[in-house]
Amino acid sequence: MTLSYVTAPRTWEVIVAGGGTAGAIAGIAAARAGARVLVVEALGSLGGTGTNAWVTPLMRNVSGGQNLNRGLTDELKARLHARGDGATDPGGNDNWFNPEGMKTVLEQMLLEAGGEVLYHTHVVATLAAEGTEPSANGHSFAGESERTHLSALILHNKGGLQAFCAGVIIDATGDADVAVRAGAPFHAGDEDGVHQAMSLRFSLAGVDTGQLAEFLNANGQGQSSPDFLHFWMVWGKKSSLEPLFREAVAAGVLEERDGDYFQGFSVPGRPGEISFNCPRIRADLNDGADPWHLSAAQTDGRAAIDRLTDFCRTFLPGCERAYIGTVAPMVGVRETRRVKGDYTLTLDDILDCRRFSDSICRNHYPVDIHSVKGGARLLHEREGTAPYFAPDAYHEIPYRALIPATLRNVLVPGRAASSTFEAQSAIRVQQNCHTMGEAAGIAAAWAARDHGADVRAVDVAALQREMRRWGGNV
Template identity: 45%
Template sequence: MLTPDQVTAQAIPPLESVDILVVGGGTAGAVAGIAAGRTGYRSLVIEQLGFLGGTQTGALVTPMMPNQVEGRPLNGGIDWEINQRLNRAMESGVWKDGNRGWFNPEMLKVTLEQMVIESGGHLLYYTLVEDVVVEGGAIQGIVIANKAGRSWIRAQRVIDCTGDGDVAARAGVPFASGDPETGINQPFSVRFHLGNVDLDRLAAYLQSLGRCDVMPTAEGSAVPLIHTAMVWGRGWTLEPLFRQAVAEGVLQESDGEYFQVFTMAGRPGELAFNCPRISEQVDGTNPWHLTQAQVRGRQIIQRYVAFCRRYLPGCEGAYLVLSAPLVGVRESRRIQGEYVLTAEDVLGARKFPDGIACNNYPIDIHRPTQDQRPGLTHLPPGTYHEIPYRCLVPLGVEHLLVAGRCLSASFEAQGSVRVQSNCRAMGEAAAVACGLSLDLGISPRQVNGMTLRQTLIDRGARLTPVSQPEPVV
């Protein structure tokens, strides 16, 4: 952490001065960038990769999990706008039970980028946070590193959307990471795509086995919807094939710990895999762990590709399209904010006056091995809870907010609210809160949560006005 005087003493050149700086252009950050641009204040998104979308596009995490009650989505606002744009372009479709978050990650990159530019916001890719500049308990900007060397960006407000809370941690905000009992983080996944697959033949084969999701034509897409999985001992119909493949040396026993496959809207002939899973050395803030995950992941992917070609009808001529350039990190730092969301809040369907997003996705914690996995813990049917604004307001540092999976939540609660539509909603709320705080000349901590909630409602969020005692969807 540096003071402005230290920045001067170290001759770190200034690069930019902005009103709202979004750090990390991922699931939450891209939406924060769009919302920040729409405030009319000068805004900038910096991102270590050369595109937006983060885990959605770089870690190839498709589709968006459902966050809806009786088929009605709980998230609106920019999340809804993005999905509508993709739907119109046939680059997204309806996943199970009316969930519209079944998308083509490549088209999501383009859509997010266009929306940031249209909003009047600015982008700087290939740029990593190196340090933070803090004075008098308030963040003043960040030091960045990129091909041009070191420089710093002065900012009136900073939103940490790095997924790992990199900015907040460097600014001294307390945080937790991993399961409080073991300290272990949820497993990583290194996802991949397979091309040249005859999806109709594969779908017919999987249907003949039973227990899989196959819809010949998913609404809004020309691609058949296929979803299946295999986990040892869980009754999946692919288990005998996996047993045979292990016996014949094509797969290893550990490859059957978690195997899952989907099709993607807008990508005929392709499959997206939610595996391999990496369960050891899974600290998402440790570059050695991330490197090891990529290396091991690519080795395991070779086995999965061989398995598909040899045993799955329709995959005989398949080839590896790509392995994810970004390791899929489910959970790392969870910053400590003004409020820590708990499992009781989630499962008790708790509402908050400063609620900025609604969620009913279950608590979904992946464990190193499947026999340790409790499965999904659902909210009572037909209910949802809210995420309060205070979960985005870190302790101890002014003019800084966080959004995304690194929000202030317990390990269990994070295992529920980390899904993509919530991360988007948090990104939008954080940027709108920054806009309000600049309008009023106050710190984001002082922004009235109920005013923020109403402002989000005015912008299309599916929240109910606080005056209603019993919010309805």
């Protein structure tokens, strides 16, 4: 059976596949850089993992006392703060946000810039321009003449299958869906193909946060304010809450694995609500690009949320009358496919604080692997002799890490950028995804307008200057 599709009567200079953490910012940046932009998003709101997987707060990325991600991230934070959906804690961390507010602000920024969005639409396939189709045996080449130029994306939504034509395509699906469908090679998982753990995040509302803060203060987890709670338990990591978890496991309220990772945070603009960075999904379900793993993660996570809710109500003072506020609509996926780019960022690049002449982002967030293999894996603690562990250290991410080696007019910002398993675990945090998205958006607009959509033809020194003009730190 041959599937047929209709071709949309309009074309765009830039189409962003996936309006998530990197994609929403990429769309805004491309629109501000003057391009006709469409963001195509599978769900009904922007922000991706940050909003729909409820990943709050933004992880800090600070070096020498300075936030490394500025530019559009600064504007986003300022707008969130202005409407009460963002906040700075007493320690000066300005990264707290309300995911619902984030959805609205991102959408406003995109539409104000003249960008368009098409929700409830999946990218399912790609079309290559004639004469640039991938070779039957895959891509072992990297020569300019042999690179695939994508002419369109095949989308699926309530209108059926449709081809949407674009100059440059930004693949911000987080899983490199576009690049992989176009035949681009990719990495996935660690040396055994095993991915980081997934989580299904949730929130509890109806919490007496004053009472909970009092309890935590008295039980070894000092809180700066009842408005900025942060508490945690991981087996064997000397959490003061470990005895409570032991008791709950013995009482049959929790399963042993529920203590593999437990963490709660306040959410600005949502008094009495705590957002949880858990439960961690069963270890054998670790591939977020496998539809069966993803679906089973949803059911596994929901059952665990029931147990954790019961635990909080029974064991944490202030939570007696708590109820589930949100089960995140998206499973939280930390790592799946990473495209093989013109450059692949490595662990050594991070530890040696490597600088690149085509840098588009600076990072000091550590290698942070939520391993399903058990035991601590690598360098989460900022301790060591490598240059990276100095308080004012950072490494850079080159523009080339966003360019799939075998494609001509595609950029991949975000967690699927070209990096090894270890390096990805450091660069994947939201603010870096924003900055990569910002770079990709400007570059895509320029490539579409001035360079026949060839993303390698972009003047990266000019891109860096433009990012600095927007307040960026590159």
